[in-house]
Amino acid sequence: MAGYALKRLMTEYKELTTRPPEGIIAAPIDEDNFFEWECLITGPEETCFANGVFPARITFPQDYPLSPPKMRFTCGIFHPNIYPDGRVCISILHAPGDDPTGYESSNERWSPVQSIEKILLSVVSMLAEPNDESPANVNAAKMWREDRAQFEKTADALVRKTLCLPASEV
Amino acid sequence: MNRGNPQALRHPQVPLGIANIIGRSTFPSVEGYLALSLCVAVIASASVFTQFHSQPEIKRLLEEELRNNTKLTTAFGINIDTIAGSTVFQMAHYILTDTTLIWVAINSYFAILAMCTKLIIKLTFKELSRQEEVAARQAFLSYILLTIVYLSVVTGPQKGHRVMPWMIWGGVCGFLSHLQFVTCQRLKYTSPSCDRGSQRVSFISLFLFFVSIAMTFMVSRFQQHLEWQPAVLLYFDCLLAVFRSTYILFRCISSSRVFSFNPDSVRHFNYWLELATNFACELLQFLSYAQLFVFAPGLNLTSIFFLYHMKLTYNCMREQLGRHRTHKKIFEHIESAYPSVKAANSDDRCIVCWELLGTSRRLPCSHQFHDWCLMWWLAQDSSCPTCRYVIPSPQEEASRPDSGNGNTMFRFNGRTFGFFTLPSFTVEVGSSFGNIFGRAAEPTQEQLQSMLETVLEMFPQMSPETILADLRQSGSAQSTIENILEGRMGLNASLMPGVLDEDLSDDTDNELEYEEHVEVVQEPDSTRQRTWTKLSSSSGEEELSYYEIQRAKMIETYRRKYLASDKAADLRAMGITE
Numbered sequence: 001m002a003g004y005a006l007k008r009l010m011t012e013y014k015e016l017t018t019r020p021p022e023g024i025i026a027a028p029i030d031e032d033n034f035f036e037w038e039c040l041i042t043g044p045e046e047t048c049f050a051n052g053v054f055p056a057r058i059t060f061p062q063d064y065p066l067s068p069p070k071m072r073f074t075c076g077i078f079h080p081n082i083y084p085d086g087r088v089c090i091s092i093l094h095a096p097g098d099d100p101t102g103y104e105s106s107n108e109r110w111s112p113v114q115s116i117e118k119i120l121l122s123v124v125s126m127l128a129e130p131n132d133e134s135p136a137n138v139n140a141a142k143m144w145r146e147d148r149a150q151f152e153k154t155a156d157a158l159v160r161k162t163l164c165l166p167a168s169e170v
Numbered sequence: 171m172n173r174g175n176p177q178a179l180r181h182p183q184v185p186l187g188i189a190n191i192i193g194r195s196t197f198p199s200v201e202g203y204l205a206l207s208l209c210v211a212v213i214a215s216a217s218v219f220t221q222f223h224s225q226p227e228i229k230r231l232l233e234e235e236l237r238n239n240t241k242l243t244t245a246f247g248i249n250i251d252t253i254a255g256s257t258v259f260q261m262a263h264y265i266l267t268d269t270t271l272i273w274v275a276i277n278s279y280f281a282i283l284a285m286c287t288k289l290i291i292k293l294t295f296k297e298l299s300r301q302e303e304v305a306a307r308q309a310f311l312s313y314i315l316l317t318i319v320y321l322s323v324v325t326g327p328q329k330g331h332r333v334m335p336w337m338i339w340g341g342v343c344g345f346l347s348h349l350q351f352v353t354c355q356r357l358k359y360t361s362p363s364c365d366r367g368s369q370r371v372s373f374i375s376l377f378l379f380f381v382s383i384a385m386t387f388m389v390s391r392f393q394q395h396l397e398w399q400p401a402v403l404l405y406f407d408c409l410l411a412v413f414r415s416t417y418i419l420f421r422c423i424s425s426s427r428v429f430s431f432n433p434d435s436v437r438h439f440n441y442w443l444e445l446a447t448n449f450a451c452e453l454l455q456f457l458s459y460a461q462l463f464v465f466a467p468g469l470n471l472t473s474i475f476f477l478y479h480m481k482l483t484y485n486c487m488r489e490q491l492g493r494h495r496t497h498k499k500i501f502e503h504i505e506s507a508y509p510s511v512k513a514a515n516s517d518d519r520c521i522v523c524w525e526l527l528g529t530s531r532r533l534p535c536s537h538q539f540h541d542w543c544l545m546w547w548l549a550q551d552s553s554c555p556t557c558r559y560v561i562p563s564p565q566e567e568a569s570r571p572d573s574g575n576g577n578t579m580f581r582f583n584g585r586t587f588g589f590f591t592l593p594s595f596t597v598e599v600g601s602s603f604g605n606i607f608g609r610a611a612e613p614t615q616e617q618l619q620s621m622l623e624t625v626l627e628m629f630p631q632m633s634p635e636t637i638l639a640d641l642r643q644s645g646s647a648q649s650t651i652e653n654i655l656e657g658r659m660g661l662n663a664s665l666m667p668g669v670l671d672e673d674l675s676d677d678t679d680n681e682l683e684y685e686e687h688v689e690v691v692q693e694p695d696s697t698r699q700r701t702w703t704k705l706s707s708s709s710g711e712e713e714l715s716y717y718e719i720q721r722a723k724m725i726e727t728y729r730r731k732y733l734a735s736d737k738a739a740d741l742r743a744m745g746i747t748e
Contacts, residue, residue, distance in 0.1 A: 004523055011524045017716065025724060027717035040721055042728055051732035053725050062654070065522060066546050095550075111555045112522040112547060156737060163729040168740055 005064040009034045012116050024120045026058070035060045041120050043159060044128040048152040052159035056086070056123075058116065068093045068110035071119065075162055078154050080130040080141035089136035090126055092119065200284060207281035214274040218261060232260040276337055283345045290377075291352055294370045302355050304628045305651065309351045313344050316479075319472050320462065342385065343407050350378055350414045357421045358444075368426060375418040382411035399465055406458040410451055417447040433525050437542040441497075448490055456483040500545050507562075508533055508544075521556055522547060535559035621647040629654055 013034070016026055026039035037058040043049025055074050061067040071093060073086040081089050091108035135141030143151045157167055221228060236259060265271040291298065298306065317340045321333060353374055386408040393401050420443050429436050463476040513527035520527050522543035530538045537556040539547070553560050618638060624647045625637045632654065640650045732738055733746070 008522075008524050020720075023724075025717060025720045027715065027720075038717060040724055042724070051728045051735065053721075053728050063546075066550060111551075111553075111558070112543075113556050159732065159737075163725060163732055165729065165732070165738075165741060165746070166744070 005060065005062055006034055008065055009060060016117060021117055021121070023124070024117065026116050026120060029057070035062070035064075037116070039116075039120060041124050041127075043155075044124050047128045048155035049127045049159060051163070052155075053162045054127075054158075055162070056088070058119075065112040065114070067095055068114070069116075069119070071123065075158065077158060078137070078140050078151075079127065080132045080135045080137055080144050081126055082140075083136045087136070088123060088126075089134075090122060092122055200288070204281050204285060207277050210274055211278040211281070214271060214278075218264065218271070222257070222261070222264075228264070229257075229260060232263055236260065236263055272334065276334065279338065280341050283341050287345055287348050290349060290374065294374045295352065295356060298352070302352065304624075305355060306348065306352050308624070308647075310344070310348055313347060317344065319475050339404070339407070343411065346378065346381060346385075346411050347414070349374065350411070350418060353378070353418050354414070354421075357418065357425065368422065372422045372426075375415065375422045379412075379415040379419050382408065382415045385411060399461070402461060403458060406454055406461075410454050413447055413450050413454070417443060431526075432528060433523065434528075434530070434540045434542055437540075441542075445490065445494055449487060452483045452487045452490070456480055456487070459483065497545065497549075500548050501541070504531060504541060504544055504548065511538065513538060533559065533561060618642065621650070625650055625654070 009028075013026075013028065016024075023042035024039065026037055028034045029036050029038045037060070039056050039058060041054055041056065043052040043054065045051075054077055056071055057074055058069045058071045060069040071088040071090075073082055073088065075086075077086065083089060092110055092114055094109050130141070130144055132141040132144055140151070143154070153168075160167055265275050321336050321340065353371065356371065386405075389401070389404045389408050396404070421440065424436050424439050424443070459476045459480045463473055463480065508531040510529055511532045512529050516526075518527045518538070519525060520530065520538070520540045520543050522539060525540070527538055527540070530540050531544050532538045533544075533554050535554050535557050537554050537559075539555070547555055548561075552562070618641055621641050622634060622637055625641070626632070626634060628651060629637070637650060637654075640654075641647065733741060
């Protein structure tokens, strides 16, 4: 498989630049390394993350698209399905072989049919609808379930931070 | 985790005292060696020149000695007077008769070869990535070790004049194999689609091919002067070089754009080419080690060394065959179970590699894939990538061809390891031929640690735990590195948090790839593309990438949106608007 990952990543990059999807930017960090990408996704409208611009990094394995990439937010996002260190826990990013939570059926796992754009769109919808059944961040899941107002306040503080706006005083 | 701290990684604590000096000195490094040998060579040649100038009687003496040397006339067939009279020959004779100067000359020869290698690599590939560099260094060091042992066996208790031709030969072989190694790595792990880069690569592959052919020719010319044992060894070296060069040449041809319309045939060709070359090379190496082992003067330490290498090459061969067998099984299954059909639309693309489908396999769910794309996927999953339609897996043992390798099977014979049960053929082979060599012990903690360091040097972004786990299975740093490169560790590879910011360079000819890419994106006149191209072509410190421009725009847009929303009431009250 070696060697073909790069070709596909380059094709995907071309697609993303010629037909950029709404509210998503993704590009290799360094032109010399197509296996390490930086991306920005915007919070879905009508949610507490609305209008936030969240940066993340995607790391591709050498045998992409057979194995899924890894995604990690770099803005300290507080969300039930994102580990405190920023790693995204989403079923389509799990390889068919492993099942860390035991909750997913293999239908939801990684497949080469996924692409960078599809991953990012899934992450956007994950921001809108957290899945608190198998939380990556237990505190966030708890707050999401029990104290929605506080959760929304935390999210709003982050949105302001990513937009370089002063924090709310309330 | 302390390891995850990027600050600590970037500025490792400076050791104090002697350790500091040793750690910081340029030795042992190739650059340091080159500088030192150049210095020595310059001093030595200067002293030779001054001696020739200040003492004319040396010249006369040498001339006489040369005249009395009958071997020279037979070897060169030129008039003895011309030889004896020429200063060059006199100097050569002077150097050859002086023990110190011989070693200086040999050393300078190695230094010049090393510089040539560096220069050629620099010209062909520009910068080597970190992984390539480390891999090349490892290969180089093991080559040196091997050559030293080899020399000690071949020359035995002989005098210096017997060692010298072998050293010269070893230098040429090392030069060739180093270049071949680097080129192979490049061709193997890089997407084969750049015109300007491939021109240089094809040039170097032609060069390598001709040099190795020339070596073979030379050996056949000098064959009658040699005994059969060294001659066979020389032929092994030549054949090895020819095989590798041919591989590089063919690989270069197959990756040219001419064949890109049919990715499947190219992959098929590459697969067989690689299998055949690897197997042939390993067989040759095995034979040459076996010969050295059998004909070594008595049983000594070097015999153990050769036995060890015989075992390694044998393991490699078996591993390769095992991998091939599983691949073949899946492939046969694909060929027998799914029809090869032409794509409905000529511009339909394969979902795995995003290249044009052409004639390809159709699954029962009517989704189409390239043969090889399907094979790679079926090697790890048994459902259609598009719709998850469950397709009957070829065979239980063939379902995960790459999850283990020969070394593992050798050691953990017949056991269930992790989530996979070892294929049954391990037991078969292990019980017959494997017993001759015995089973290697599991690597000790220190060995593991040193191997871990080697791998970490190449892949600083991998977590040490993952690497250790794989090392325990593979038992060799080389197999683990291969596992990582081929993506066999992709499932478990967890990244160390914090190291992500580190630039992890990859073994790709990306600069050129990128140029080609810009070209492609330039096509139609959309404003976005034009801005990007303009910006990426303009040079200067404030150059912004496509990503940075888009990011600035995006933040701007969404900040405006946010300020207009209900949530920003307090900000508006503070007077912050846009």
